[in-house]
Amino acid sequence: MGNVASVQKALNFLNIENVISNNSDIINKSGYIILPGVGSFSQGMNNLKKYGLVDLLTDQVINKKKPFLGICLGMQLLAQKGSEPHETNGMGWIKGEVIKINTKEKRIPHLGWNSVNVINSRYFSDLTSLDFYFIHSYHLKVKDPALVSSTVNYGIDIVSSVQKENIFGTQFHPEKSQSAGLQLLKSFFEINA
Amino acid sequence: MLKIRVIPVLTFNGIGLVKTKQFSNPRMLGNPIQAAKVFNARGVDELVFIDILASKQKRKINLPIIQDVIKECYMPVGIGGGISDLWDINDLLRIGADKVIVKSKALINPEFVKEASDFFGSQCITIAVDAKKHGDGYKIYNNLGVDIDVIDFVRMVEDSGAGELIVNAVDNDGMMNGFDCQLIRLVETASKLPLIALGGGGDLHHYKELFTNTNVEAVGSSSIFSFTQFTPLDIKKELQAIGKPVRLC
Numbered sequence: 001m002g003n004v005a006s007v008q009k010a011l012n013f014l015n016i017e018n019v020i021s022n023n024s025d026i027i028n029k030s031g032y033i034i035l036p037g038v039g040s041f042s043q044g045m046n047n048l049k050k051y052g053l054v055d056l057l058t059d060q061v062i063n064k065k066k067p068f069l070g071i072c073l074g075m076q077l078l079a080q081k082g083s084e085p086h087e088t089n090g091m092g093w094i095k096g097e098v099i100k101i102n103t104k105e106k107r108i109p110h111l112g113w114n115s116v117n118v119i120n121s122r123y124f125s126d127l128t129s130l131d132f133y134f135i136h137s138y139h140l141k142v143k144d145p146a147l148v149s150s151t152v153n154y155g156i157d158i159v160s161s162v163q164k165e166n167i168f169g170t171q172f173h174p175e176k177s178q179s180a181g182l183q184l185l186k187s188f189f190e191i192n193a
Numbered sequence: 194m195l196k197i198r199v200i201p202v203l204t205f206n207g208i209g210l211v212k213t214k215q216f217s218n219p220r221m222l223g224n225p226i227q228a229a230k231v232f233n234a235r236g237v238d239e240l241v242f243i244d245i246l247a248s249k250q251k252r253k254i255n256l257p258i259i260q261d262v263i264k265e266c267y268m269p270v271g272i273g274g275g276i277s278d279l280w281d282i283n284d285l286l287r288i289g290a291d292k293v294i295v296k297s298k299a300l301i302n303p304e305f306v307k308e309a310s311d312f313f314g315s316q317c318i319t320i321a322v323d324a325k326k327h328g329d330g331y332k333i334y335n336n337l338g339v340d341i342d343v344i345d346f347v348r349m350v351e352d353s354g355a356g357e358l359i360v361n362a363v364d365n366d367g368m369m370n371g372f373d374c375q376l377i378r379l380v381e382t383a384s385k386l387p388l389i390a391l392g393g394g395g396d397l398h399h400y401k402e403l404f405t406n407t408n409v410e411a412v413g414s415s416s417i418f419s420f421t422q423f424t425p426l427d428i429k430k431e432l433q434a435i436g437k438p439v440r441l442c
Binding site for chain 1: 194195236269288292312314315316317357385387388410411
């Protein structure tokens with residue numbers, strides 16, 4: 001569910017061959033895996049379980065080290081647990097949890113274009129802009145600061161991307177972030193080529 | 194820092210783009226796909242597209258046209274008009290809408306906002322708040338015979354899990370004589386949701402006034418982009434000059 005159509009459109013624009021699928025043969029044969037997603041954490045996990053994707057993705061990404069990009073909820077699901085709308089276990093690839101943004105003076109959801117502070121430049125070098133589009137009420141708190149690849153300030157510092165070996169996740173939507181987002185997607189494929 | 198969003202609003206009558214004045218006298222403007230193409234090339238922050246007659250004419254929104262509009266957009270798109278069940282929302286999200294904009298159904302059945310936000314997440318449920326002056330306050334403008342104060346409606350949809358409000362001053366719609374800052378202040382005080390101010394932008398100084406007199410973080414406009422030479426970038430440069438954070442590209 002959710003933003004798969006937008007991600008596909010961005011990949012087509014970049015001339016990157018792609019298919020939307022939950023089929024294990026197709027996922028096993030793929031060169032890269034992108035997990036987009038909007039909606040609640042528990043619903044996202046339910047969907048992955050329903051199609052048997054948790055074990056499959058874990059095998060592909062953790063054991064076989066296939067390049068992986070999680071977008072928005074697709075990044076949050078990498079955590080050990082989430083709380084939307086109730087406590088639910090995530091895939092647990094990244095130590096940490098997903099909690100509601102708690103800031104008195106800011107409006108929730110965090111919605112709009114915000115500039116990220118790059119910590120690990122692996123995918124962010126050569127971008128013409130660091131403004132990306134965010135739309136979320138929950139955020140990922142990461143245990144190991146070394147995995148935080150960028151942050152964004154919205155009253156508090158929020159993790160805007162994580163990176164661990166072959167795993168990359170963005171809280172923002174590169175597929176909705178005009179040229180900066182398209183450049184970032186392109187560098188994900190080029191760097192992992 | 195979160196940037197001010199300047200959002201072109203396309204209003205559609207089922208056939209072509211139109212621009213109303215005070216929600217009547219629609220004037221034909223042309224092709225929505227062409228308009229989306231132009232705004233995408235200009236790198237706008239977001240686009241809003243509303244079929245203003247779908248609910249009134251009891252028809253569904255035209256999905257093939259919406260799909261062609263969204264195809265042109267590499268930025269977020271909010272789509273509204275004629276949404277009456279969860280399937281309508283699902284159809285729009287599936288073809289790449291980021292947010293759906295609901296009004297009539299929220300007035301008829303407030304429970305719908307809760308169902309929709311529980312299922313799809315608050316972040317994609319935007320509520321259109323069409324406010325018409327009534328005595329000292331404002332009421333929601335509608336053809337459904339629902340009599341509800343703007344603030345009561347806003348609190349109700351916020352409690353039901355809505356993610357954003359588009360606050361449209363009906364009396365200022367299409368008049369190009371400035372925003373209703375009083376209305377925007379009223380709603381931003383009553384609600385913690387992000388909101389888009391709409392209705393009345395006709396000249397650059399109107400935007401300065403809006404962002405000086407309110408704390409709003411997003412503005413929508415239609416007439417100024419159709420009937421003047423100004424672009425979203427011109428508005429953003431004006432806002433930058435008064436110290437507001439904007440995304441220039």
